[in-house]
Every structure is written in structure tokens, then in C-alpha cells.
Amino acid sequence: xxxxxxxxxxxxxxxxxxxxxxxxxxxxxxxxxxxxxxxxxxxxxxxxxxxxxxxxxxxxxxxxxxxxxxxxxxxxxxxxxxxxxxxxxxxxxxxxxxxxxxxxxxxxxxxxxxxx
Amino acid sequence: xxxxxxxxxxxxxxxxxxxxxxxxxxxxxxxxxxxxxxxxxxxxxxxxxxxxxxxxxxxxxxxxxxxxxxxxxxxxxxxxxxxxxxxxxxxxxxxxxxxxxxxxxxxxxxxxxxx
Numbered sequence: 001x002x003x004x005x006x007x008x009x010x011x012x013x014x015x016x017x018x019x020x021x022x023x024x025x026x027x028x029x030x031x032x033x034x035x036x037x038x039x040x041x042x043x044x045x046x047x048x049x050x051x052x053x054x055x056x057x058x059x060x061x062x063x064x065x066x067x068x069x070x071x072x073x074x075x076x077x078x079x080x081x082x083x084x085x086x087x088x089x090x091x092x093x094x095x096x097x098x099x100x101x102x103x104x105x106x107x108x109x110x111x112x113x114x115x116x
Numbered sequence: 117x118x119x120x121x122x123x124x125x126x127x128x129x130x131x132x133x134x135x136x137x138x139x140x141x142x143x144x145x146x147x148x149x150x151x152x153x154x155x156x157x158x159x160x161x162x163x164x165x166x167x168x169x170x171x172x173x174x175x176x177x178x179x180x181x182x183x184x185x186x187x188x189x190x191x192x193x194x195x196x197x198x199x200x201x202x203x204x205x206x207x208x209x210x211x212x213x214x215x216x217x218x219x220x221x222x223x224x225x226x227x228x229x230x231x
Binding site: 004009033035042043044045046047050091093095097102103104105106107108109 | 119120156157159161166217219223224225
């Protein structure tokens with residue numbers, strides 16, 4: 001079974017600064033997807049960024065980018081120019097790319113605080 | 117509002133009672149998922165529907181849990197004979213079968229407290 005580990009329960013960053021959230025995963029598959037989801041307080045979870053394992057190029061979405069290291073099974077999220085609205089719980093997630101499995105496996109999350 | 121909606125948002129019940137949660141997905145989405153999230157943890161997969169067919173069930177889904185999606189539209193999650201360990205946030209999500217893989221649209225969740 002696949003596992004996703006987020007070793008930083010809490011992180012903080014100064015507004016306008018850059019922060020990196022860590023994620024590692026364990027899988028024997030070669031075809032899979034990785035995601036970062038954001039869960040603001042009392043609001044629904046939304047997708048921040050996704051990465052297909054077969055792509056070597058790191059995904060970027062505006063101020064959000066990932067560092068995908070397939071051999072190391074590492075998938076970190078970098079948030080540049082942090083804004084107060086970035087404060088949330090961030091979850092790393094894994095999805096198999098083969099077979100019929102459609103569910104996401106989530107890590108335990110990192111609570112990000114943005115300091116004004 | 118065309119997002120995923122869940123009802124009720126909060127439910128407090130006594131141990132042993134039955135509870136039912138409803139999820140209305142985004143109208144054109146044919147995939148629907150139920151997840152459970154306890155405090156300080158990430159969501160755990162419970163079950164998944166494609167249209168009206170329940171295609172996957174987690175081992176977390178004991179015999180006391182049942183989910184349906186009649187006609188491939190809204191879904192219900194029923195918990196029978198609730199236990200204190202069932203206290204959690206129950207999240208519903210939907211997606212398009214031909215959308216970006218893994219891009220789930222979540223509702224705000226239904227929080228269950230079992231006394």
C-alpha cells in the first residue's frame with residue numbers, strides 16, 4: 001500500500017517570503033500522480049497543484065511550484081511571495097496511475113501560518 | 117452555487133443512533149467520493165462511485181456504513197448504530213471522469229459528533 005508522509009506538522013512564514021513544505025511517499029509503482037491540496041479554516045479543500053510522475057518537469061501554478069524528485073520519492077511544495085490568504089492546512093496526496101484505483105491517499109498535513 | 121454541497125453541516129447524536137449524510141455533487145460530475153477526516157489527520161478514503169455504481173470500498177467502511185448513489189446524482193452515507201469512534205468530518209468530493217486525474221472538488225463536509 002502507498003503511504004504519504006508529511007514530517008512538518010506546522011510551519012510559519014513571513015508575508016512576502018518563501019516557504020517550502022515537505023512530502024515523501026512510498027510506492028512500488030512507476031505510474032502515479034501527486035498533488036498538493038489546501039484546506040483553509042472551515043472551508044472546502046481545493047487543489048493547489050498536481051504532478052504526473054512521468055513528467056520530469058516540475059509543475060508550477062503562479063506562486064506555487066513543486067520540486068519532484070522521483071528517485072528520492074520526494075515532492076515538496078514551494079510557495080513564493082506568501083500571502084495572508086495562503087494560511088491553511090496543506091495536504092500532500094498520491095494517486096495510482098494504473099488499474100481502476102481512483103482514490104487519493106493523503107498525508108497528515110502541514111498547518112501553514114502566514115505572519116503579517 | 118454550483119459547488120459540492122453537503123447536508124447537514126453538523127450532526128450531534130447519541131451512541132447507537134443512525135445518521136445519514138447527503139452529498140450533492142457538481143451536476144456534470146459522474147464520479148463521487150466519500151472521505152473521513154479526523155482532527156489533525158488527512159482525509160481517509162471510504163468509497164467511490166462512478167455514476168450509480170459503487171466501484172471501490174475501503175476496508176475502513178465497516179458493515180455499519182452504507183453508501184448509495186441512486187440515479188447517479190446525489191449520494192447518501194448512512195452510519196448505523198453509531199459509536200464514539202465514528203466522530204469525524206465526512207467529506208464528499210466529485211470529479212469528471214474525463215477531467216484532470218485526481219482533481220477532486222470537495223464539499224465543506226459534515227461534522228459528526230457521537231456522544
